[in-house]
Amino acid sequence: MNIKLIAHTQLSREFVSTLLNEFEGATDGQMVALSAIRTCYSHNKPSEIVELEGEKYFGSAAKDGEGGSEADRLIRHIMRSGHLSTTEHINFTFTIEGVSRSLLAQLTRHRHFSFSVQSQRYVKLESGSKSGGVDYTKPETINEREIPDYQYYDEGWNNYQAQEVYESFMREVQRTYDKLRKAGVPAEDARYILPNAATCNLVLTGNLRSILEFYGKRASKQAQWEIRELAEHMKAAVIEVEPWTSSFFQVK
Structure with a gap:
Protein backbone atom coordinates (compact mmCIF):
# COMPACT_ATOMS: atom_id res chain seq x y z
CA MET A 1 0.00 0.00 0.00
CA PHE A 94 -4.91 11.17 -2.38
CA THR A 95 -3.31 8.64 -4.66
CA ILE A 96 -3.85 5.15 -3.24
CA GLU A 97 -1.81 2.35 -4.77
CA GLY A 98 -1.67 -1.40 -4.34
CA VAL A 99 -4.83 -1.97 -2.31
CA SER A 100 -7.19 -4.89 -2.66
CA ARG A 101 -10.57 -4.89 -4.33
CA SER A 102 -11.87 -5.96 -0.94
CA LEU A 103 -10.72 -2.63 0.50
CA LEU A 104 -12.23 -0.80 -2.48
CA ALA A 105 -15.61 -2.39 -1.75
CA GLN A 106 -15.41 -1.13 1.81
CA LEU A 107 -14.41 2.36 0.68
CA THR A 108 -17.45 2.73 -1.53
CA ARG A 109 -19.71 2.37 1.49
CA HIS A 110 -18.56 5.81 2.61
CA ARG A 111 -20.42 8.81 1.21
CA HIS A 112 -19.00 12.07 -0.12
CA PHE A 113 -15.78 10.52 -1.43
CA SER A 114 -14.93 10.83 -5.12
CA PHE A 115 -13.15 7.91 -6.79
CA SER A 116 -11.23 7.29 -10.01
CA VAL A 117 -10.27 3.60 -10.04
CA GLN A 118 -7.90 1.61 -12.23
CA SER A 119 -10.02 -0.41 -14.65
CA GLN A 120 -9.76 -4.19 -14.95
CA ARG A 121 -11.50 -3.78 -18.30
CA TYR A 122 -8.92 -1.54 -19.96
CA VAL A 123 -5.79 -2.52 -18.02
CA LYS A 124 -4.72 -5.93 -19.31
CA LEU A 125 -3.45 -8.33 -16.65
CA GLU A 126 -1.77 -11.10 -18.67
CA SER A 127 1.56 -12.38 -17.37
CA GLY A 128 3.42 -10.73 -20.23
CA SER A 129 1.51 -7.44 -20.25
CA LYS A 130 2.77 -4.04 -19.14
CA SER A 131 1.02 -4.57 -15.80
CA GLY A 132 3.16 -7.66 -15.15
CA GLY A 133 0.10 -9.75 -14.38
CA VAL A 134 -2.34 -9.93 -11.50
CA ASP A 135 -0.87 -8.44 -8.35
CA TYR A 136 -2.53 -9.30 -5.08
CA THR A 137 -2.67 -8.54 -1.37
CA LYS A 138 -1.85 -11.22 1.18
CA PRO A 139 -3.14 -10.85 4.76
CA GLU A 140 -0.64 -11.41 7.56
CA THR A 141 -2.93 -14.10 8.98
CA ILE A 142 -2.07 -16.25 5.97
CA ASN A 143 1.65 -16.33 6.78
CA GLU A 144 3.13 -19.27 8.66
CA ARG A 145 -0.20 -20.86 9.46
CA GLU A 146 -0.67 -24.58 9.08
CA ILE A 147 -3.76 -26.39 7.88
CA PRO A 148 -4.05 -29.61 9.94
CA ASP A 149 -4.44 -32.82 7.95
CA TYR A 150 -4.88 -30.91 4.72
CA GLN A 151 -5.13 -33.23 1.71
CA TYR A 152 -3.63 -31.26 -1.15
CA TYR A 153 -4.78 -32.61 -4.49
CA ASP A 154 -4.89 -36.11 -2.94
CA GLU A 155 -1.13 -36.08 -2.42
CA GLY A 156 -1.51 -36.64 1.29
CA TRP A 157 0.43 -33.59 2.53
CA ASN A 158 -0.27 -32.94 6.21
CA ASN A 159 -0.06 -29.59 8.00
CA TYR A 160 0.25 -27.82 4.70
CA GLN A 161 1.19 -24.15 4.89
CA ALA A 162 -1.73 -21.77 4.37
CA GLN A 163 0.64 -19.36 2.65
CA GLU A 164 1.39 -21.88 -0.09
CA VAL A 165 -2.29 -22.73 -0.49
CA TYR A 166 -3.06 -19.03 -0.94
CA GLU A 167 -0.22 -18.39 -3.37
CA SER A 168 -0.94 -21.57 -5.29
CA PHE A 169 -4.48 -20.38 -5.85
CA MET A 170 -3.27 -16.97 -7.04
CA ARG A 171 -0.89 -18.64 -9.50
CA GLU A 172 -3.82 -20.66 -10.80
CA VAL A 173 -5.85 -17.47 -11.17
CA GLN A 174 -3.07 -16.00 -13.31
CA ARG A 175 -2.79 -19.13 -15.46
CA THR A 176 -6.55 -19.24 -15.97
CA TYR A 177 -6.73 -15.54 -16.84
CA ASP A 178 -3.90 -15.98 -19.37
CA LYS A 179 -5.68 -18.97 -20.96
CA LEU A 180 -8.93 -17.06 -21.28
CA ARG A 181 -7.23 -14.11 -22.90
CA LYS A 182 -5.34 -16.37 -25.34
CA ALA A 183 -8.69 -17.94 -26.22
CA GLY A 184 -9.89 -14.49 -27.25
CA VAL A 185 -12.00 -13.73 -24.20
CA PRO A 186 -12.12 -9.92 -23.72
CA ALA A 187 -10.40 -8.54 -20.64
CA GLU A 188 -13.76 -7.20 -19.47
CA ASP A 189 -15.02 -10.80 -19.25
CA ALA A 190 -11.79 -12.52 -18.19
CA ARG A 191 -11.73 -10.28 -15.13
CA TYR A 192 -14.71 -12.15 -13.69
CA ILE A 193 -12.34 -14.76 -12.26
CA LEU A 194 -10.24 -12.21 -10.37
CA PRO A 195 -10.56 -12.42 -6.56
CA ASN A 196 -11.01 -9.72 -3.93
CA ALA A 197 -7.27 -9.98 -3.27
CA ALA A 198 -6.43 -8.50 -6.69
CA THR A 199 -4.93 -5.05 -6.21
CA CYS A 200 -5.87 -1.77 -7.82
CA ASN A 201 -4.86 1.88 -7.82
CA LEU A 202 -7.16 4.84 -7.36
CA VAL A 203 -7.40 8.57 -6.78
CA LEU A 204 -9.66 9.58 -3.90
CA THR A 205 -10.89 13.04 -2.96
CA GLY A 206 -12.79 13.82 0.20
Whole structure:
Protein backbone atom coordinates (compact mmCIF):
# COMPACT_ATOMS: atom_id res chain seq x y z
CA MET A 1 0.00 0.00 0.00
CA ASN A 2 1.31 3.41 -1.00
CA ILE A 3 -0.64 6.57 -0.06
CA LYS A 4 0.25 10.12 -1.08
CA LEU A 5 -1.57 13.41 -0.61
CA ILE A 6 -1.27 15.13 -3.99
CA ALA A 7 -3.55 18.14 -3.48
CA HIS A 8 -5.44 19.99 -0.77
CA THR A 9 -7.42 23.20 -0.37
CA GLN A 10 -5.33 26.30 -0.95
CA LEU A 11 -6.27 29.97 -0.97
CA SER A 12 -6.49 31.43 -4.46
CA ARG A 13 -3.96 34.02 -5.58
CA GLU A 14 -6.77 36.48 -6.15
CA PHE A 15 -8.01 36.07 -2.58
CA VAL A 16 -4.51 36.28 -1.07
CA SER A 17 -3.88 39.50 -3.00
CA THR A 18 -6.79 41.14 -1.17
CA LEU A 19 -5.37 40.43 2.29
CA LEU A 20 -3.60 43.35 3.90
CA ASN A 21 -2.57 41.38 6.97
CA GLU A 22 -0.64 38.16 7.48
CA PHE A 23 -1.69 35.80 10.23
CA GLU A 24 1.26 33.86 11.52
CA GLY A 25 0.58 30.17 11.99
CA ALA A 26 -2.78 30.20 10.24
CA THR A 27 -3.08 27.61 7.47
CA ASP A 28 -5.08 28.01 4.28
CA GLY A 29 -7.51 25.41 5.56
CA GLN A 30 -8.09 27.36 8.76
CA MET A 31 -8.81 30.54 6.82
CA VAL A 32 -11.32 28.69 4.65
CA ALA A 33 -12.89 27.22 7.80
CA LEU A 34 -13.08 30.65 9.45
CA SER A 35 -14.69 32.13 6.33
CA ALA A 36 -17.32 29.39 6.24
CA ILE A 37 -18.06 29.40 9.97
CA ARG A 38 -18.27 33.16 10.42
CA THR A 39 -20.37 33.58 7.25
CA CYS A 40 -23.18 31.88 9.18
CA TYR A 41 -23.00 34.36 12.07
CA SER A 42 -21.38 37.56 10.78
CA HIS A 43 -22.80 40.61 9.01
CA ASN A 44 -19.52 40.84 7.09
CA LYS A 45 -19.25 39.50 3.55
CA PRO A 46 -17.59 36.06 3.21
CA SER A 47 -14.81 37.51 1.07
CA GLU A 48 -13.97 40.03 3.80
CA ILE A 49 -14.13 37.87 6.91
CA VAL A 50 -10.46 36.84 7.05
CA GLU A 51 -9.31 40.41 6.53
CA LEU A 52 -11.79 42.01 8.95
CA GLU A 53 -11.97 39.32 11.63
CA GLY A 54 -8.67 37.49 11.18
CA GLU A 55 -6.80 39.45 13.84
CA LYS A 56 -9.51 38.73 16.41
CA TYR A 57 -9.41 35.00 15.80
CA PHE A 58 -5.86 34.25 14.67
CA GLY A 59 -4.19 36.95 16.76
CA SER A 60 -5.72 36.11 20.14
CA ALA A 61 -5.19 33.17 22.47
CA ALA A 62 -8.09 30.76 22.89
CA LYS A 63 -10.45 31.77 25.70
CA ASP A 64 -11.49 28.20 26.48
CA GLY A 65 -8.10 27.37 28.00
CA GLU A 66 -7.53 24.47 25.59
CA GLY A 67 -4.68 26.07 23.70
CA GLY A 68 -4.20 27.61 20.30
CA SER A 69 -5.86 30.72 19.01
CA GLU A 70 -9.42 31.98 19.15
CA ALA A 71 -9.79 30.45 15.69
CA ASP A 72 -8.93 27.06 17.19
CA ARG A 73 -11.50 27.64 19.94
CA LEU A 74 -14.16 28.60 17.40
CA ILE A 75 -13.49 25.51 15.30
CA ARG A 76 -13.60 23.29 18.41
CA HIS A 77 -16.94 24.83 19.34
CA ILE A 78 -18.34 24.26 15.87
CA MET A 79 -17.15 20.64 15.79
CA ARG A 80 -18.67 19.89 19.19
CA SER A 81 -21.94 21.55 18.28
CA GLY A 82 -22.25 19.39 15.17
CA HIS A 83 -22.21 22.25 12.67
CA LEU A 84 -20.02 20.10 10.44
CA SER A 85 -21.13 21.41 7.05
CA THR A 86 -18.61 24.21 7.52
CA THR A 87 -15.76 21.66 7.28
CA GLU A 88 -16.93 20.38 3.89
CA HIS A 89 -15.16 23.24 2.11
CA ILE A 90 -11.70 21.82 2.88
CA ASN A 91 -10.71 19.07 0.45
CA PHE A 92 -7.89 16.56 0.14
CA THR A 93 -6.90 14.38 -2.83
CA PHE A 94 -4.91 11.17 -2.38
CA THR A 95 -3.31 8.64 -4.66
CA ILE A 96 -3.85 5.15 -3.24
CA GLU A 97 -1.81 2.35 -4.77
CA GLY A 98 -1.67 -1.40 -4.34
CA VAL A 99 -4.83 -1.97 -2.31
CA SER A 100 -7.19 -4.89 -2.66
CA ARG A 101 -10.57 -4.89 -4.33
CA SER A 102 -11.87 -5.96 -0.94
CA LEU A 103 -10.72 -2.63 0.50
CA LEU A 104 -12.23 -0.80 -2.48
CA ALA A 105 -15.61 -2.39 -1.75
CA GLN A 106 -15.41 -1.13 1.81
CA LEU A 107 -14.41 2.36 0.68
CA THR A 108 -17.45 2.73 -1.53
CA ARG A 109 -19.71 2.37 1.49
CA HIS A 110 -18.56 5.81 2.61
CA ARG A 111 -20.42 8.81 1.21
CA HIS A 112 -19.00 12.07 -0.12
CA PHE A 113 -15.78 10.52 -1.43
CA SER A 114 -14.93 10.83 -5.12
CA PHE A 115 -13.15 7.91 -6.79
CA SER A 116 -11.23 7.29 -10.01
CA VAL A 117 -10.27 3.60 -10.04
CA GLN A 118 -7.90 1.61 -12.23
CA SER A 119 -10.02 -0.41 -14.65
CA GLN A 120 -9.76 -4.19 -14.95
CA ARG A 121 -11.50 -3.78 -18.30
CA TYR A 122 -8.92 -1.54 -19.96
CA VAL A 123 -5.79 -2.52 -18.02
CA LYS A 124 -4.72 -5.93 -19.31
CA LEU A 125 -3.45 -8.33 -16.65
CA GLU A 126 -1.77 -11.10 -18.67
CA SER A 127 1.56 -12.38 -17.37
CA GLY A 128 3.42 -10.73 -20.23
CA SER A 129 1.51 -7.44 -20.25
CA LYS A 130 2.77 -4.04 -19.14
CA SER A 131 1.02 -4.57 -15.80
CA GLY A 132 3.16 -7.66 -15.15
CA GLY A 133 0.10 -9.75 -14.38
CA VAL A 134 -2.34 -9.93 -11.50
CA ASP A 135 -0.87 -8.44 -8.35
CA TYR A 136 -2.53 -9.30 -5.08
CA THR A 137 -2.67 -8.54 -1.37
CA LYS A 138 -1.85 -11.22 1.18
CA PRO A 139 -3.14 -10.85 4.76
CA GLU A 140 -0.64 -11.41 7.56
CA THR A 141 -2.93 -14.10 8.98
CA ILE A 142 -2.07 -16.25 5.97
CA ASN A 143 1.65 -16.33 6.78
CA GLU A 144 3.13 -19.27 8.66
CA ARG A 145 -0.20 -20.86 9.46
CA GLU A 146 -0.67 -24.58 9.08
CA ILE A 147 -3.76 -26.39 7.88
CA PRO A 148 -4.05 -29.61 9.94
CA ASP A 149 -4.44 -32.82 7.95
CA TYR A 150 -4.88 -30.91 4.72
CA GLN A 151 -5.13 -33.23 1.71
CA TYR A 152 -3.63 -31.26 -1.15
CA TYR A 153 -4.78 -32.61 -4.49
CA ASP A 154 -4.89 -36.11 -2.94
CA GLU A 155 -1.13 -36.08 -2.42
CA GLY A 156 -1.51 -36.64 1.29
CA TRP A 157 0.43 -33.59 2.53
CA ASN A 158 -0.27 -32.94 6.21
CA ASN A 159 -0.06 -29.59 8.00
CA TYR A 160 0.25 -27.82 4.70
CA GLN A 161 1.19 -24.15 4.89
CA ALA A 162 -1.73 -21.77 4.37
CA GLN A 163 0.64 -19.36 2.65
CA GLU A 164 1.39 -21.88 -0.09
CA VAL A 165 -2.29 -22.73 -0.49
CA TYR A 166 -3.06 -19.03 -0.94
CA GLU A 167 -0.22 -18.39 -3.37
CA SER A 168 -0.94 -21.57 -5.29
CA PHE A 169 -4.48 -20.38 -5.85
CA MET A 170 -3.27 -16.97 -7.04
CA ARG A 171 -0.89 -18.64 -9.50
CA GLU A 172 -3.82 -20.66 -10.80
CA VAL A 173 -5.85 -17.47 -11.17
CA GLN A 174 -3.07 -16.00 -13.31
CA ARG A 175 -2.79 -19.13 -15.46
CA THR A 176 -6.55 -19.24 -15.97
CA TYR A 177 -6.73 -15.54 -16.84
CA ASP A 178 -3.90 -15.98 -19.37
CA LYS A 179 -5.68 -18.97 -20.96
CA LEU A 180 -8.93 -17.06 -21.28
CA ARG A 181 -7.23 -14.11 -22.90
CA LYS A 182 -5.34 -16.37 -25.34
CA ALA A 183 -8.69 -17.94 -26.22
CA GLY A 184 -9.89 -14.49 -27.25
CA VAL A 185 -12.00 -13.73 -24.20
CA PRO A 186 -12.12 -9.92 -23.72
CA ALA A 187 -10.40 -8.54 -20.64
CA GLU A 188 -13.76 -7.20 -19.47
CA ASP A 189 -15.02 -10.80 -19.25
CA ALA A 190 -11.79 -12.52 -18.19
CA ARG A 191 -11.73 -10.28 -15.13
CA TYR A 192 -14.71 -12.15 -13.69
CA ILE A 193 -12.34 -14.76 -12.26
CA LEU A 194 -10.24 -12.21 -10.37
CA PRO A 195 -10.56 -12.42 -6.56
CA ASN A 196 -11.01 -9.72 -3.93
CA ALA A 197 -7.27 -9.98 -3.27
CA ALA A 198 -6.43 -8.50 -6.69
CA THR A 199 -4.93 -5.05 -6.21
CA CYS A 200 -5.87 -1.77 -7.82
CA ASN A 201 -4.86 1.88 -7.82
CA LEU A 202 -7.16 4.84 -7.36
CA VAL A 203 -7.40 8.57 -6.78
CA LEU A 204 -9.66 9.58 -3.90
CA THR A 205 -10.89 13.04 -2.96
CA GLY A 206 -12.79 13.82 0.20
CA ASN A 207 -13.65 16.84 2.29
CA LEU A 208 -12.53 17.14 5.89
CA ARG A 209 -15.90 16.09 7.29
CA SER A 210 -16.03 12.91 5.21
CA ILE A 211 -12.43 12.03 6.08
CA LEU A 212 -13.03 12.49 9.81
CA GLU A 213 -16.16 10.32 9.64
CA PHE A 214 -14.26 7.68 7.66
CA TYR A 215 -11.44 7.66 10.20
CA GLY A 216 -13.84 7.42 13.13
CA LYS A 217 -15.30 4.19 11.72
CA ARG A 218 -12.33 2.58 10.02
CA ALA A 219 -9.51 3.24 12.49
CA SER A 220 -11.26 1.20 15.17
CA LYS A 221 -10.08 -2.25 16.24
CA GLN A 222 -13.25 -3.71 14.74
CA ALA A 223 -12.24 -2.60 11.23
CA GLN A 224 -10.19 -4.83 8.95
CA TRP A 225 -6.41 -4.37 9.00
CA GLU A 226 -6.03 -3.03 5.45
CA ILE A 227 -8.58 -0.24 5.74
CA ARG A 228 -7.27 0.62 9.23
CA GLU A 229 -3.85 1.14 7.68
CA LEU A 230 -5.35 3.36 4.98
CA ALA A 231 -7.22 5.42 7.60
CA GLU A 232 -4.01 6.05 9.54
CA HIS A 233 -2.10 7.07 6.40
CA MET A 234 -4.83 9.52 5.43
CA LYS A 235 -4.91 10.97 8.94
CA ALA A 236 -1.13 11.52 8.95
CA ALA A 237 -1.23 13.22 5.55
CA VAL A 238 -4.04 15.59 6.53
CA ILE A 239 -2.42 16.56 9.83
CA GLU A 240 0.89 17.25 8.11
CA VAL A 241 -0.64 20.07 6.04
CA GLU A 242 -3.40 21.10 8.47
CA PRO A 243 -2.02 20.43 12.00
CA TRP A 244 -5.07 21.98 13.71
CA THR A 245 -7.18 19.00 12.61
CA SER A 246 -5.30 16.49 14.80
CA SER A 247 -7.64 16.61 17.79
CA PHE A 248 -10.67 15.89 15.60
CA PHE A 249 -9.47 12.46 14.45
CA GLN A 250 -11.26 10.29 16.98
CA VAL A 251 -12.28 6.65 16.82
CA LYS A 252 -15.97 6.03 17.44
